[in-house]
Amino acid sequence: MAMMMSASGGGGQRKGNNAAVQQGLRKGPWTAAEDAILLEYVTKHGEGNWNSVQKNCGLLRCGKSCRLRWANHLRPNLKKGAFTPEEERLIIQLHAQYGNKWARMATQLPGRTDNEIKNYWNTRTKRRHRSGVPVYPTEFQDKTAVFHHKQRHNEQNNLTHHNNNSKSSSLFSVCPKVPDYAPCFSLAADGLTDFSTPPAGCLKGYCSNNTNIYSSAFSSSNTQKNSNGLAPLSFSPLVSIFDPPPSALPPVTGGGESMPGNFTSFTSLIMGDYDADQQLEPFGFGAVSELPSLQTPPRSASSNATGGGGGGVCLVAEGLDNANSNNNYGDGVNNSGLLDALLMESRTICGKRKADEMEIGVISSAAPAEEEGNGDDAAAAQRTCTAVPFWGACDDEQQQASRDGGGEARDTLVFAHSSAVMEPAKEGTAAVIAEGMSSMDDDLLSLLTNFPSSIPLPEWYRHQRQHEGNNDRSYGGEASPALQGP
DNA sequence: AAAGCACTCAACCGCAATCCC
DNA sequence: GGGGATTGCGGTTGAGTGCTT
Structure with missing residues (x-):
């Protein structure tokens, strides 16, 4: 493409007159001359x-235009052509670290320009959106301020x-600094995530050799609770993004050397390329740069917690009756939306996965264990995954824990289908959602404050929390000391 | 074959930071 | 210190191309 769009053709000839044009300066594509x-x-x-270029050379x-042309096209050692898989991986990593700091990212990609990186990234996030991610309501988008505040x-x-x-x-953010790990995500909007180590529970099943790629869902692999009694929460979305049965996908050997399904790169995995024939739909940034749309109608009216209804997911804790909107966390923290x-x-x-492709029964929670051919194990795993009918799975470590003792698994947090929430007709669901939105700041901050404990927190933060005690789970105000740092 | 769409890329714009007088 | 000039950056736009319908 770069070759097709020579300096004398293509490119964006911008409309309108500006100061440059009025001064007799050229705009648009550069010529070879x-x-x-x-x-x-x-x-x-x-x-x-x-500016002296014009004066001295005519x-x-x-x-600005000269600088841009030089920086992006004429300066030596510029690398042209498609990004290599390694570069793709690095971009993802850097974006996770820096956000949209293209210039900063470019400094770590020799021969690449910020513009290139930016275009690359934007193209793929755009593709992600087009893969079916709806646009959120404005009021919900505003809630992202919580994250920005945290950041x-x-x-x-x-x-x-x-x-x-x-x-x-x-x-969600990529956790990048894990050389031998495929990209994983943690609910890292709190910005506290230290990517130097893979968050507990993240990629447990995905990254390691000979483990089931489906074995890690939205889960906590350790059952340690934080000060508020919330189980730490991290997850690998890789489970929830793959529709085909586990047997259809190879284990990942790490480092992106072997990508699941038809994903050919980290980019394709994370940012939206997918093979329609395989019905693989990845989890991507496009889905996370905005908050979810309430405009998307539920796909199914089924209210069966273990079947029916497409696409609905929610967080539940093991042993938790989500339909009753309660949880059994020790401190009685409620969902609140x-x-x-x-x-x-x-x-x-x-996204717009077809509902019938998302039928709960397609991949039952017991599937991984059953594959292991141990009936008892399967039963144990199924107990562990009781509320995980949705592409369901527990982290294999949890399954193992379940096999070994079982008790620890009760704290498992998983993605699970929740027709109770996805069905507006059900008791006050729409209202609950709306209410949840309106009260989300507090709740979200609460959650962000409370998880994942598996991710290292800064010393000052822990210190602060110790002094705040457990009553202050709501950082709704600007004056929240926990948000202001030392 | 034509139209529409998506993708890619180059280049522009506005703003902020920095430099310089 | 103030103000203009310069530089750097991120967001956005638009043309060309290729694919799909």
């Missing part, structure tokens, strides 16, 4: 002082490099 002039100038005088281009806070503390202005600030919101987000991720 202009390139030659600029090249000669830079060779002779070096970079910088771009090049009818503004300084700003964390930037101040040098905890992350997320861009606080980035539109792509994600509810947060889980519904997450549900909706998850549903957004699901």
